[in-house]
Amino acid sequence: MKFSVSDTAIDVSAARKAVADKHCGALVVFEGWIRDHNEGQQVERLEYEVYxxxxxxxxxxIIDEAFARFAITHALCIHREGLLELGDCAVIVCVSSAHRGAAFDACRYIIDQTKTRLPIWKKEHYVTGISEWVNCEQCATAGDAHGEHRHD
Amino acid sequence: MKVKVRYFALFREQAGCASESVDFPGGTARELFQMMTAKHQALNTQAASLVAINDEMSGWESTISENDEVLFFPPVAGG
Structure with missing residues (x-):
């Protein structure tokens, strides 16, 4: 499975090994992790909804497109769903190729496309007890009126 | 025509339901969404929203057919 969704912790080591190949001189890994802040808010945990x-x-x-665009040998992407805590790995992209340029480019392409095209939503839970969907335009533009707009 | 509409994440909260069957006079996905925003006052159009029809990513100008399942995706935030 080149792309998969997981409701359990991502095995980073196993993902790397899955693309390791003696014909490849480069192995590029991107790991997205849950950080403790976003846009001035202290994040406590995070929730991914995936369709x-x-x-x-x-x-x-997206993975097929990466193979068509770049001279890569192996590629995979695993995305988490469900409730994640600070320090958890939310997404991993592993790409291997004969030379590093293609692996770097393909890895970037896969994570960028994953963030903009897939039906995956992120709800941040803040230490204040408030929670909200990331990328919600109403949150981004509400300013001082934000308290009137709740995502429970 | 009868169509099924499904809402996700923020849209589900705004619509107050995950799915519903609706009687649609016909038209595009955009027109169907506009009809649903008229029904659910809290449901807001968002610029980066996406639409899928029968589990395939689609376009807002796609024509809806009888018994289609139309999925409304608010702005996504994977990664």
Whole structure:
């Protein structure tokens, strides 16, 4: 499975090994981790909602596109769903290729496309007890009126 | 025509339901969404929203057919 969604912790070591190849001189890994802050707010934990039927299909397409665009040998992407704590790995992209340029470019392409095309949503839970969906335009523009706009 | 509409994440909270069957006079995905925003006052159009039809990513100008399942995705935030 080149693209998958997991509701359990990502095995980073196993993901790296899955793309290791004696014909490849480069192995590039991107790991996205849960950090403790976002846009001035102290984050306590985070929740990913994934619509798997479309995410898995579209995710596989992104990997296929990376193979078509770059001279890579192996590529995979695993994305988490559910409740994640600070320091958890939310997403991993592993790419191997004969030379480093293609692996770097393909890894960047896969994570960038994953962030913008897949039906995956992130709800941040703050230490204040408030929680909100990331990328919600109403949150971004509400300013001082933000308290009137809740995501429970 | 009868169509099924599904809402996700922020849209589900705004609509107050995860899915519903609706009687749609016909038209595009954009027109169907506009009809649903008229029904659910809290449901807001967001610039980066996406739409899928029958589990395939689609476009807002796609024509809806009888019995389609139309999925409304608010701005995504993977990674």
């Amino acid at each position: 798997r039927p479309v995410a898995e299909k579209e995710g596989a397409r």
